[in-house]
Amino acid sequence: MSQDELLPLFMPALCALLVSAENKKTSPLNEAEVLNIRDAAAVIMVSRDRFSAMAQSRGYADIDPQNCWYDWQMLRRHLGRKPDLDAGAKLLFVSKENSDFNASVAAAQETLGVFRSMLNDSSAPQRFPLVKVLLSEPGYQAYIWLLAVAHDDGGFVGRIFELPGAFTQYAKDMQVAVPERDVQDWMINDQGTLYGGYSLRYSRADMSDAEKLAFDQHVGVSIYA
Incomplete structure (x- = not known):
């Protein structure tokens, strides 16, 4: 076995x-x-x-x-235990051979032009633009959402705003350069309306109604555009 x-x-x-x-x-x-x-x-x-x-x-x-x-x-x-505590996001572990997961990465890569256009739109100051990247260090790696603080034709600069405790070489508020080829996903949360977020949609698809509600509350999304 x-x-x-x-x-x-x-x-x-x-x-x-x-x-x-x-x-x-x-x-x-x-x-x-x-x-x-x-x-x-x-x-x-x-x-x-x-x-x-x-x-x-x-x-x-x-x-x-x-x-x-x-x-x-x-x-x-x-x-029914009180008080109710923030559960955070449910982690999803998938194989690199998972076709649906790979399709979500491909969709994110194919629509990076849309993401850049939205980043250049200064008419929506409430937007919260994020890019997802695989952060790695000896003995540990995880996919992490970063706040996109800058971008050019070659990629993005993201700031770490939340981080699993197992990381030792990265820290909150650290800025990380993300080449375009390394972007696993992107998303913009415009006052509760989600653009992009293909991996979130993939993760959410098989959740129960209660899990979807908790998930949406955690990421602050009410509409999936």
Whole structure:
């Protein structure tokens, strides 16, 4: 059996551990506490069939450890726990061979001229222009949205405004040069109307209605143009 066929099974379930910890604390867990509980929990790697059988036996699907904070907030909302906390965005892990994901990148590349035209339009000061790029350093990499602060025919300059804690060589407010060929996506949020954002549309497509609502609230979008 290849390592790719194995899935992490938490014993006891990760969601049960988090419910117990929050009950004991008598106030909402913060993100660091949630991740510490996940990292300290007992977990075994099992086949997909055994993983599915355990979920069926439990009567529920456990929290995805890669989206631990997001899934925990979705569960808290389902349980009616207050106060409601910002779940952030759900991370989507896809293969480079995924045709739909690759199509979203191609669409972004093909419409960079539209993005530049909108950047040059000074009549909409409320716009929030972003470019997505793969940031890499030894041992870690992730796709990150950057605030587009400058551009020319060769590419863009983006400022980091949010960053996963695993990065050590990048920091908030750092400016990064992004050659045009490295742009994975672009978006402009014009007072709730989204232009571009092809990877967001791809990620959102398979979400439940509740997840779509939380996703839209997090990115501040009400209309997908």
